[in-house]
Amino acid sequence: MNYKHNKEKVIKKGMELFWAKGFHNLGINEICKETGMTKGAFYNSFESKESFLLTTINAYGELIVSHLQNELKSSKLKAFDKLIELYKNMLTSQIENNYKGCLVNNIMSEMGSSNNAIAELSAQQFNSFLQVIEPTVKDAQQNGDLSNAISSSILTEIIHTTFFGFLTRSKGTKDSGHLLMTSFLNSLKTKTDENN
Secondary structure, eight states: OOOTTOHHHHHHHHHHHHHHHOSTTOOHHHHHHHHTOOHHHHHHHHSSHHHHHHHHHHHHHHHHHHHHHHHHHHOOSOHHHHHHHHHHHHHHHHHHTTTOOOHHHHHHHHHTTTOHHHHHHHHHHHHHHHHHHHHHHHHHHHTTSBOSSSOHHHHHHHHHHHHHHHHHHHHHHOOOOHHHHHHHHHHTBSSOOTTO
8 A cells, every 4th residue: 555645644554563563673665665655755754764753653642642531531430440440441452452562662662772862752752641641640649549648740650650561561471461550559549448
């Protein structure tokens, strides 16, 4: 299929390729073959493979932010239960995604220490995820379900960083890890529900 006249489709295909293969295992020839672009058209549109990756990270980040917003706003559950449901759904979706993890997490792991531009953009995207999740964590703190001993922003970072760890682990174990994540979240609770 030739994507060369539709930049959005090219970026989506690139996102899928980087998500599945990473940066170093994906060459320009394969990108061009999969998108239908010539090398000239590719370099004219994106300048380099790194620039193309940065473009796909931005697009992926926007999708994830939208997904997080929809998940957290549409749920009628209490804040803490929204968090349980959110992470359970994201981890069990790994089965359908063949345990590919998260593009931002994967690229952070692969290139975060060797490429400043990619490290900075990955960190920005990670922070954008935290900004969406933090109000729910704060609500759970205000409801008394999560401790107020640390700020909601730090607690959100701890929770989501732990989630990224489970994503990385699930790639090797082929286990979604959602039961472990649920156990971790429950360990942060400040009170015990009679129903649990």
